[in-house]
Amino acid sequence: MEQPKHSFKSGFVAIVGRPNVGKSTLMNHVIGQKIAIMSDKPQTTRNKIHGVYTTDTTQIVFLDTPGIHKRKSKLGDYMNQTALNTLNEVEAILFLVDVSTGLGGGDRFVIEQLKKVNTPVILVMNKIDQVHTDALPAMIQTYHELHEFAAIVPISALTGNNVDRLLDVITTYLPEGPQYYPNDQITDHPEQFVVAELIREKILQNTREEIPHSIAVAIEDMKVQDNGVVYIAAVIYVERDSQKGIIIGKKGALLKEVGKQARADIEALLGSKTFMELWVKVKKDWRNQDRVLRDLGFRHDA
Numbered sequence: 001m002e003q004p005k006h007s008f009k010s011g012f013v014a015i016v017g018r019p020n021v022g023k024s025t026l027m028n029h030v031i032g033q034k035i036a037i038m039s040d041k042p043q044t045t046r047n048k049i050h051g052v053y054t055t056d057t058t059q060i061v062f063l064d065t066p067g068i069h070k071r072k073s074k075l076g077d078y079m080n081q082t083a084l085n086t087l088n089e090v091e092a093i094l095f096l097v098d099v100s101t102g103l104g105g106g107d108r109f110v111i112e113q114l115k116k117v118n119t120p121v122i123l124v125m126n127k128i129d130q131v132h133t134d135a136l137p138a139m140i141q142t143y144h145e146l147h148e149f150a151a152i153v154p155i156s157a158l159t160g161n162n163v164d165r166l167l168d169v170i171t172t173y174l175p176e177g178p179q180y181y182p183n184d185q186i187t188d189h190p191e192q193f194v195v196a197e198l199i200r201e202k203i204l205q206n207t208r209e210e211i212p213h214s215i216a217v218a219i220e221d222m223k224v225q226d227n228g229v230v231y232i233a234a235v236i237y238v239e240r241d242s243q244k245g246i247i248i249g250k251k252g253a254l255l256k257e258v259g260k261q262a263r264a265d266i267e268a269l270l271g272s273k274t275f276m277e278l279w280v281k282v283k284k285d286w287r288n289q290d291r292v293l294r295d296l297g298f299r300h301d302a
């Protein structure tokens with residue numbers, strides 16, 4: 001994946017909210033025809049990707065964080081540590097509430113969890129088509145007193161009212177970053193693109209110009225093992241033997257460091273322990289080989 005020439009902003013945003021507040025409706029509206037990735041396979045990881053919104057200048061990856069919605073578990077009133085880890089890692093959290101039913105116990109529970117993380121929380125007051133606008137200021141005040149939200153955006157996910165503004169607000173919280181996903185690729189394995197991109201990023205961060213941005217990372221295997229650990233086998237493709245040597249480093253030191261740094265990010269993203277194997281292979285002129293490009297999940301315009 002080439003780095004875009006102009007500045008590109010990207011990042012992960014978690015959506016939280018009790019059942020029925022309109023999370024799926026919002027996603028359908030935002031992603032619409034631009035739907036890039038929707039996995040209907042049973043979850044291989046705990047953080048499901050809801051959808052990916054891509055424009056010329058931005059990519060927002062929306063994550064579902066199932067753990068936070070649970071009021072009770074076997075351990076009682078406990079909070080899923082995985083969900084908390086995710087919420088700490090994302091750029092922003094969208095907290096959806098339903099203004100037509102008002103503030104409920106479910107909302108209060110989620111707010112308590114949100115207080116445990118430092119990530120900016122955008123309060124999204126959904127279903128404003130169901131209430132008179134005069135009623136909104138008092139509702140906003142009620143939420144305002146419960147938590148210090150980074151922003152409060154009233155919307156109707158159903159009609160699309162004010163959703164553009166919500167996207168603008170989200171964008172202000174995104175750092176400059178790569179386009180993690182291709183524009184129009186439909187895949188059952190959305191996580192693999194991100195995992196590959198994170199490994200590639202760590203290689204570039206740990207090397208100098210001698211390793212071009214054109215290196216590619218292909219995920220050969222990614223599966224959840226019986227013990228819950230996600231096994232990842234990845235191949236790093238370079239064009240020359242000298243590049244292979246650089247990436248492996250003295251006694252494998254550089255590759256080890258790349259693996260360590262990538263794993264930390266990947267574990268935070270997936271919410272699971274991982275075991276990762278990395279290989280470096282030389283594939284001369286791989287950039288000109290169409291089939292290889294497709295195997296690597298590359299866009300044709302890349």
Ligand SMILES: Nc1nc2c(ncn2[C@@H]2O[C@H](COP(=O)(O)OP(=O)(O)OP(=O)(O)O)[C@@H](O)[C@H]2O)c(=O)[nH]1
Pocket residue numbers: 017018019020021022023024025026126127128129130155156157158159
């Ligand atoms: N009037 C109105 N109805 C909405 C709006 N957004 C969602 N709904 C309706 O609310 C219901 C629940 O919406 P969903 O998008 O399924 O809610 P969800 O949060 O994804 O629900 P879970 O999957 O149970 O977590 C559906 O009947 C939607 O049509 C809105 O802005 N206005």
